[in-house]
Amino acid sequence: MRGQVLGVDVTTGDGQISGDDGQRYVFKPDDWNDRVGPSVGALIDFDLDGRNARRIYRQPGSHAVAPAAVRTDRNKVVAALLAFFLGVFGVHRFYLGRIGSGVVMLILTCTVVGVLVTSIWAFVDFIRYLVMSDAEFNARYQQRIA
Structure with a gap:
């Protein structure tokens, strides 16, 4: 199935995908098979395992938005x-x-x-x-x- 990465937790690597079927699926860092890794907005191809996305690959030519900056407590x-x-x-x-x-x-x-x-x-x-x-x-x- 094809879809798009909706979000990625920068601390855990867990994320959520919107599939072309209109459903949302979750993934873990181990599910990602692309050397670039997940990023918000990336167009992807993945296999389904219930509500989990498995064997996720970025579609060739797909561009994405970099994850938001993580703030520290520096003042x-x-x-x-x-x-x-x-x-x-x-x-x-x-x-x-x-x-x-x-x-x-x-x-x-x-x-x-x-x-x-x-x-x-x-x-x-x-x-x-x-x-x-x-x-x-x-x-x-x-x-x-x-």
Whole structure:
């Protein structure tokens, strides 16, 4: 049977399909046989097993919409406060998932000149986070799952 993927849970991989017969069917990640994997809007071909879709393949030339972004609990005000109070140690960078620059800041803090450099760096980050729009902050620092 043919159909279209209606939705996919990005955490479990479970999803729902609308079949050409007007019925809805569910699937598990193990039911998907395409190396690309499920995505909302994909046109597919599948076998039926009751209300479950099995042996699912994407139809050639089918395009789909990428799954929606998954939001994390990262907050720009928290990031700004961490930059202001603990910025010389790079804590705000670790908080935002920028591990590499956080490690650099932490190592630089071990020297007198490094403390001056990381102090300025952290203060610039503090100001940047405060003046940055919420949309730009989310685009830069929120984790996305494709």
